[in-house]
Amino acid sequence: xxxxxxxxxxxxxxxxxxxxxxxxxxxxxxxxxxxxxxxxxxxxxxxxxxxxxxxxxxxxxxxxxxxxxxxxxxxxxxxxxxxxxxxxxxxxxxxxxxxxxxxxxxxxxxxxxxxxxxxxxxxx
Numbered sequence: 001x002x003x004x005x006x007x008x009x010x011x012x013x014x015x016x017x018x019x020x021x022x023x024x025x026x027x028x029x030x031x032x033x034x035x036x037x038x039x040x041x042x043x044x045x046x047x048x049x050x051x052x053x054x055x056x057x058x059x060x061x062x063x064x065x066x067x068x069x070x071x072x073x074x075x076x077x078x079x080x081x082x083x084x085x086x087x088x089x090x091x092x093x094x095x096x097x098x099x100x101x102x103x104x105x106x107x108x109x110x111x112x113x114x115x116x117x118x119x120x121x122x123x124x
Contacts, residue, residue, distance in 0.1 A: 002026035002113045004096050009118030012086055016122070020081040022096030022115055033099040034072055034079040035111060038092035038120075045095070047106045049081060059104040064090075086122045093117040 008020040020036070035050035049060045049070040058070050069082040079096055097111035105111065 002028070002098060004098060004113055004115035006094065006096050006115040006118040009094060009120045011121045011123065014086060014088055014122055014124050016086050017082070017084045018086065018120060020083070020094055020096075020118060020120075022079045022081075024077045024079070024098065026077075029077040029098075030074040031100070033101055033103065033105055034070075035097045035099060035105065036068075036070060036079075036081045037095045037097060037108060038090075039095065039117075040092050045108050046092075047108075048094070050099075050104045050106060051079065052102070052104055057104065059106065083120070086120075088122045088124045090120060091122050092120060094120050 003025045006022050033052050036048040037045045039045045051058045051070045055072050067085045072079040095117045096115045098113040099105045099111045101110045
């Protein structure tokens with residue numbers, strides 16, 4: 001059974017940085033594409049970033065491109081989201097997710113396992 005646990009969320013001022021981590025249990029972590037999504041109450045889950053199983057070409061939402069960086073350490077079974085130059089509109093619950101799709105999936109329906117989420121709040 002694959003389980004994902006996010007950490008690293010919190011409160012930060014605009015312009016600040018946070019690094020989210022997602023620890024994954026299970027033997028096949030290295031085979032999954034991993035993604036980060038975010039969601040506000042009453043809104044649909046929004047794609048943020050994704051990284052393929054081999055850590056190759058990453059893909060970002062336009063709203064975070066140049067500010068956020070996704071990375072992974074397959075030996076530690078962990079995926080990271082480094083968030084710099086944070087803005088109040090980045091405030092959301094952030095979720096990591098695992099996908100069996102080869103490549104850089106960007107839609108929630110392509111991910112089969114989700115973490116419980118971690119709150120990120122950016123104050124102005």
